[in-house]
């Protein structure tokens with residue numbers, strides 16, 4: 001609906017308005033309801049690892065301009081920081097949460113910037129996918145000495161090998177791993193790795209990138225000896241994109257003053273400003289944080305990590321059963337696959353082309369994701385965000401139609 005039409009309709013309804021309600025307020029409300037019902041109709045379903053779909057109420061929470069010094073905004077920041085510690089199930093006396101403007105990679109980079117000292121440091125990165133390898137790129141860019149131990153993309157970080165690496169070299173000061181390697185959808189056992197890390201190098205800082213898993217995949221800070229974890233607003237907590245966050249041990253952060261090679265990604269200074277003033281050093285993502293606050297309320301209403309895990313698991317079950325029926329083959333074996341995102345091999349059919357498959361599904365308002373695996377041609381389907389089993393069922397129907405439209409018989413023969 002055009003804004004002009006919206007305004008005309010609003011004007012027409014003005015005489016009916018309650019006298020105490022301002023015209024602009026009522027017009028705003030009407031425009032809002034008209035435009036949201038309109039956008040709702042054309043809504044895309046994002047079966048991706050991010051940006052993810054969000055609820056209408058989360059998006060509506062952004063329909064407010066707030067100054068960064070507004071007391072309401074300051075309270076929102078305090079609430080978000082406290083809620084994140086609650087979700088992580090860590091004590092505020094031992095841990096703090098720090099919000100940082102930017103995408104998830106900014107938060108990951110800020111951890112290396114901030115926690116790794118300029119001399120005497122050596123990072124061990126345990127990788128089995130793109131996001132682990134990106135950590136190495138970050139360390140290389142920052143001239144931080146780092147050893148990357150690589151594992152096959154279709155299997156977990158192997159505990160036996162981690163143990164022998166740690167036994168063989170106790171000079172590591174930091175160990176980093178990804179919990180859900182979004183490249184494939186695999187879950188690494190970050191708790192068992194953390195036990196080994198502290199067994200062999202007790203003084204090590206253990207860092208978990210839980211970008212695509214925090215809020216839906218349980219993580220035990222205490223069993224896993226986790227010192228730092230990062231994630232971002234627009235993943236399993238279902239806010240809109242715009243900032244990432246770290247949950248970090250206070251005594252780890254307290255040793256980091258002056259480490260950062262960057263001004264804006266200095267997590268120590270960021271935390272210091274937030275602690276002292278509840279304000280950001282630089283322009284905060286105000287609207288994104290309002291949306292996140294609403295998203296956290298909805299997260300709690302859904303039953304927290306447990307509730308979210310149940311819905312995502314069910315989304316994923318419906319997807320896997322349906323895709324198997326259609327003849328698609330998953331990349332991962334069941335014992336390592338998670339429920340965040342699933343990778344499927346390209347069908348071995350001469351008519352299959354991923355760009356065409358993607359375009360046709362996109363035309364039906366279902367957005368899937370390309371693969372990023374080193375050795376296999378795959379595409380990915382995410383089952384997180386504001387998605388429900390009925391959305392997955394619709395996607396499956398659309399996939400079937402698109403396969404047929406592309407001249408591929410269903411079920412596929414692989």
Ligand SMILES: Cc1ncc(COP(=O)(O)O)c(C=O)c1O
Pocket residue numbers: 049050103104105106108131178180181182209210211212232
């Ligand atoms: C595990 C993991 N780490 C890091 C990132 C990077 O986040 P962003 O793309 O928001 O920078 C992602 C993105 O999906 C991810 O899944």
